[in-house]
Amino acid sequence: KLRRWQARSRIQSSIERNLAQAMNELDRLSDQLNLPRNVKEEAARIYRRAVEKGLVRGRSIESVIAAAIYAACRELKIPRTLDEIAKHTKSSRKDIARCYRLLLKELDIKVQTSDPIDFIPRIAHALNLSGSVMKKAAEILHRARSLGVTAGNDPAGLAAAAVYIAAQLSGERRTQKEIAHVAGVTEVTVRNRYKELAKELGIDLPTT
Amino acid sequence: MVTDIKREIDLRPTTKIENIVATVILDQSLDLNLIESRVPNVSYQPDQFPGLILRLEKPKTTALIFKSGKMVVTGAKSTQQLIDAVKKIIKLLRKYGIKIVSKPRIQIQNIVASGDINAYINLERAAYLLEDSMYEPEQFPGLIHRMREPRVVLLIFSSGKMVITGAKEESEVETAVRNIAKKLLDLDCLLPKKSE
DNA sequence: GCTTTAAAAAGTAACTT
DNA sequence: AAGTTACTTTTAAAAGC
Numbered sequence: 260k261l262r263r264w265q266a267r268s269r270i271q272s273s274i275e276r277n278l279a280q281a282m283n284e285l286d287r288l289s290d291q292l293n294l295p296r297n298v299k300e301e302a303a304r305i306y307r308r309a310v311e312k313g314l315v316r317g318r319s320i321e322s323v324i325a326a327a328i329y330a331a332c333r334e335l336k337i338p339r340t341l342d343e344i345a346k347h348t349k350s351s352r353k354d355i356a357r358c359y360r361l362l363l364k365e366l367d368i369k370v371q372t373s374d375p376i377d378f379i380p381r382i383a384h385a386l387n388l389s390g391s392v393m394k395k396a397a398e399i400l401h402r403a404r405s406l407g408v409t410a411g412n413d414p415a416g417l418a419a420a421a422v423y424i425a426a427q428l429s430g431e432r433r434t435q436k437e438i439a440h441v442a443g444v445t446e447v448t449v450r451n452r453y454k455e456l457a458k459e460l461g462i463d464l465p466t467t
Numbered sequence: 468m469v470t471d472i473k474r475e476i477d478l479r480p481t482t483k484i485e486n487i488v489a490t491v492i493l494d495q496s497l498d499l500n501l502i503e504s505r506v507p508n509v510s511y512q513p514d515q516f517p518g519l520i521l522r523l524e525k526p527k528t529t530a531l532i533f534k535s536g537k538m539v540v541t542g543a544k545s546t547q548q549l550i551d552a553v554k555k556i557i558k559l560l561r562k563y564g565i566k567i568v569s570k571p572r573i574q575i576q577n578i579v580a581s582g583d584i585n586a587y588i589n590l591e592r593a594a595y596l597l598e599d600s601m602y603e604p605e606q607f608p609g610l611i612h613r614m615r616e617p618r619v620v621l622l623i624f625s626s627g628k629m630v631i632t633g634a635k636e637e638s639e640v641e642t643a644v645r646n647i648a649k650k651l652l653d654l655d656c657l658l659p660k661k662s663e
Numbered sequence: 664g665c666t667t668t669a670a671a672a673a674g675t676a677a678c679t680t
Numbered sequence: 681a682a683g684t685t686a687c688t689t690t691t692a693a694a695a696g697c
Contacts, residue, residue: 340605341605352688353688356606372591372594372595372602373603373604373605404591407658410589410590410604410608410625411608411674412604412608412675413604413605413674413675414605415605444676445675447676447677447681448674448675448676450681484670485670486668486669486670487669488668488669488670488693489692490694515666516666516667516668516694516695516696517667517694517695517696518695520668522668527669529667529668529669530668531667531668531693533694534695535694537695538694539667539668539694540668541669541670544670574693576693577693579670579671579690582671582672603689607673607674607688607689608672608673608675608689609690611689611690613690620689621690622690626673628672628673630670630689631671631690631691632671632690632691634691635692
């Protein structure tokens, strides 16, 4: 009896120690990634469930916390790429992605395919672009999706291309380099995507 | 309309075996250091990997040879190529004085193939309606689907092309492509390539 | 889990020219 | 901006860390 109590106590304290450490990591990453409070809270819920299910055993707390954050971002549609999250940890993108898939499967978390439209505000705000540019960029992506020309493309690259086109059309021109930088993709990707979008949607860009 | 699409995808799917991975068992142990010193074009770095690497040019294949006498042969595009490669490897070893007495036991472990159903695929819709599938364009452009029967994994692209892997028998490849084509058609995830 | 092999798909990335 | 090369994903086995 006493033994069982001791064993349970030991397990509980280890879970608590793990949680305490994980929450510290979550605090740090939330600050560095400027995560909204609801994302942070959801990530904490996900992590707690992961610990209770014993999913953290044999894995680094940091990788699982990072994966929980990514899962929370996806659930709440707050755009954060796996790469930016990984940038703030010692874990590799690959390792975090593996933990993310595990969390989705084991905790029955349902996530929709990333919507490139969700990335528009971040890019536009970082470049001080107007709301009308954002509106126009969103419309471009809506039309592109209905035409099925966005399949398989990186949502960040699509959003960057749409913002580039919308900014050009609105006279609030930004360079491909600036947009690529804030979107976290290369100039080549912005160029490839915007050319395809313009072609498929029949958009004529002002000559540069 | 629908029947036309059905005719298109049911008769047009093409498949091609791209790589066969097999294990070969020679019931005897091998001295990898001896092989490395006698056979040209081999690589053996035990601190990096326990197997000795031997590349064949003709059936363009690569063999990983272990001291236990077991080996892994990769790169063959047909069962015949695989058999030819194994015969050639043994002949090569014998040519350099390595005694091989037992007849090799070959076992196919994995078949990788490419396929094409000749219709565009709405991956977002498929990811939503197809069980056991994952589509993360942020990470990889293809939708990953784990099929239960046959038990293979498919990497499906919007172009209608795909990769089938995990098959143990050549027939599973075609069956898998036929299965997925029908399922995608039933889920209304296909868009014919040529109109009319 | 990792290490090594091969191969396709399509997108993205990092260098050269 | 074009071209190359290379990495992302998936699969399986071998012996050993």
